[in-house]
Amino acid sequence: MSFPWLTVLWVLPLVGAVATAVVPARAPQAARVVALVAALATLGVGAGLAVSFDTTAGAEQYQFVESHSWIPAFGTGYTLGLDGIALALVLLTVVLVPILLLAAWRDVPAEQDASRPRRTHTYVALFLAVESMVLMSFLALDVLLFYVFFEAMLIPMYFLLGGFGPAAGAAPRARAAAKFLLYNLAGGLVMLAAVIGLYVASAGESSPFDSGTFDLRALSTAISSGALDLDPAVANALFLGFMFAFAVKAPLWPLHTWLPGAAAEATPASAVLMMAVVDKVGTFAMLRYCLHLFPDATRTFTPLILTLAVVSIVYGAILAIGQTDVMRLIAYTSLSHFGFIVLGIFALTSQGQAGSTLYMVNHGISTAALMLIAGFLVSRRGTRAIEAFGGVRKVAPVLAGTFLIAGLATLSLPGLAPFVSEFLVLIGTFTRYPVAAVVASTALVLAAVYVLWLYQRLMTGPVKDGNESITDLGKREIAVVAPLVALLLVLGFFPRPVLDVVTPAVEGTLVTIGEHDPAPDVGGPASAVAERGDR
Template sequence: MNVDGFAWLSALWLTPLVGAGVVLALPTARRDAARWVAFGASIVVLVLAIDVALRFDPGGDRYQLVESHAWIPSFGTRYTVGVDGIALVLVLLTAVLVPVLLLAGWRDADTAHSRRPVHTHAALFLMVESMVLVSFVSLDILLFYVFFEAMLIPMYFLIGGFGDARGPRAAVKFLLYNLFGGLIMLAAVIGVYVVTAGESSPFDSGTFDFRAVADAVSAGTLTVAAPVANALFLGFLFAFAVKAPLWPLHTWLPDAAVHSTPATAVLMMAVVDKVGTFGMLRYCIQLFPDAAHTFAPLVITLAVIGIVYGALVAIGQTDMMRLIAYTSISHFGFIVLGVFAMTSQSQGGSALYMVNHGISTAALMLVAGFLVARRGSRVIGDYGGVQSTAPILAGTFLVAGLATLSLPGLAPFVSEFLVLIGTFTRYPVAAIVATSALVLAAVYVLWLYQRVMTGPVPRGGDRVRDLVPRELAVVAPLIVLLLVLGFYPKPVLDAITPAVTGTLTAVHQQDPAPTVGTGIEAGRGGQGGGHR
């Protein structure tokens, strides 16, 4: 437990779980009370997350606010939680987005023909938040796996129970893909236990203690045969690649995003899917550094394909929400690229990208959702002239879209730039090809804005009303974050950088040395100047 005697991280993830229980215990008729209790619980989580951030010392121990208690001793597993800088910023992202999403989806449980259970909707959001938070703060491999899988259940009901008519089918596809990935990972988790219980292991018995296993791998006291390590690495990678999702394991995402409510789609893409990329950075790289190095060219190739593929397919979409879903596939490619380029800049940019993508995707998807709710159509061709009747809606849509294409001055630019320059130092061809997505992003974002927001209002079409106060309360904090982190990302990078440095040091990976100048610069160096 922490030095002040309070279990901050346990309180962090238990609060939304308790909140979900309170919501479900309310009388069925008290629909508004259920909404407000859920929103209040999410605000308490945000306050706790901010308190955790204030207690975190970027210059201190790598893992802080650690709690460890006996859980299942016979399995070598404990309830152990703690945060490093990367986990901290993702905890903050989750804590910020969930109240915003609850506010955005305030009426998602109400339909024209039926009144769906508000209590269930609100409780499912809080359950997902709780399980995602445990995944980020877990320092025990089995504990992480349990909640990595458990979060699929509330997400399944959110997609299938509150989406459109095709939501149940999309929910089944989402669940089958992710459960299959989880089963592969389960075999790898068991493999880690077997390896740590082997004769060559420094442990007295098998263990799931992430820090102990990672330290033993780094120190060379736990050696695993290359074929076994490769198999275990691929088991973890496959599950994370499905969750992220990485091309070609992405096909469940567009359907799940389109046929669920916008708030649920954002919860999935901006929060839940980050567990996959976080898992790659923490577990794949640190538990299996040699295998990660072996398979890095393959993963980078898939990431680059995903970057270009997602952008190209987005350009050809006629469905507004499906277009936004494919942009996320492209952005997840950038995040994976940064993780496996394994330089301090690329991994720092990747961790920052997880945060910035969550904010920008939330802004764009939610504003698009407000627009679709007004017109009742996702088809881009059914719109036009929105900026003349709803200028605030059009303006926020434009800012969110420009953030999606990584315009300088908005948050995603910094992270994408770091990923590209960090990748270029080790994989220049991959970085150059990935850069093409910047042009493609400008095409799909600006063309979407032109078709939807400019020009005349379609004949026979209703005038679109502007954002109402509740919708402004949803969008405003996201736009502010995009602007603030675009101009001043230092606080987030200050938290991330020591964690990235610790990861690269643990796996004995150094940034490539700078290329020595030639020609005139080399001549100058020989005339009395030394290379710095």
């Protein structure tokens, strides 16, 4: 039996979270260090898995597989595996969490630690707990196992969102956290009904299984081969149950209303963890579960989902333009970007799905950079109101410059990472759904409006009263921002390593659901003559 590296990967941050509990209450700095070491160790394991991952032709789709019996009576097991799509998101997670812990180094002031012992310990432990559960969600190859962690991650995320931030915003923060939890629990409840329904369907008289099963690979193979023939009405209902939960998590319009408040009221590091890491579980699950388990239902509902995705893209961009709160503005940009991700997934083309997976990675990096830099700025000025700023580039040029790079990445400027992924999504969508692609393209102009106008209001012009004392980025903050900017540049010019990992998994998904890229229609006189000759 090979070494259980996937178990080590998700258990390490959980062990780190527990380890902070044994750190003395009067040593918050030691708790931060323990958490950072655990996150860096997890990053090391993730890097090792990436180096060992086989991307050659003919390699197994799921690698480093671990399978053990869990609850045999329910047909569920402890089954983990890693494909190219999951690997890309695992790497995003293990890279971002140490950066977020470093960014959050001073989020809990010393006076709070003095009045409420172990507050720092709790804060960093919750980050690691969320990381552990997100990693397990990417690794699980058992539907019930996935569901357990899909729901469990809401608890530490709820306490991060509601329990930490400026004392003055405690009431609105509590409301935002409660809204986040209630929306996602409602989605999870619907999904639970669908999970049970899938188990019952797998145990039916026409099922090839001796009893019900939650094994994703077995279910996917049986459904794609026709061995497990789900009634169309049942398959549609189950698809909608899964899709509803994932659309809430992602989020997708009109199930997005919990996002802006949660992102604005939380600490910047917690907001990034939610938008750049946790929410990716929703879009990842659309690829892994909705498409693999319900290919026919996917085709049935694709026009509806593409419509919702396009609405999310345009609606999120328009609302971002109208915001007066810098953190809420960034949250609405993410609504638009998640629309692009969903658009690429349900275009059902290799370019669209590869672009969507790359978009998940690039959105995580660009949003982390923009939100964290904005957080550094807001903490210096003490307000999120855009109108309070102005002329910041004159007093904090490094902060302003890095904010501009992150903003340009958000609007998908060529040469920065999100451009390639957005381009692939639009190309992949246009080959099959040209109208959706054309309408979605309008967001490129809207993104330029909200990013450049935001930069103009915050950073240019004369220095407004109250901004004279804004200081530039310190060494710790530069250490947070520098790797994010470097990744935006590297992946902007050289996205091939990620695409080489992702593409085989995407092609395997299309084969499983019986789809293929549409043949190009070159048109023109020559093709017309050839067509008449064939007749």
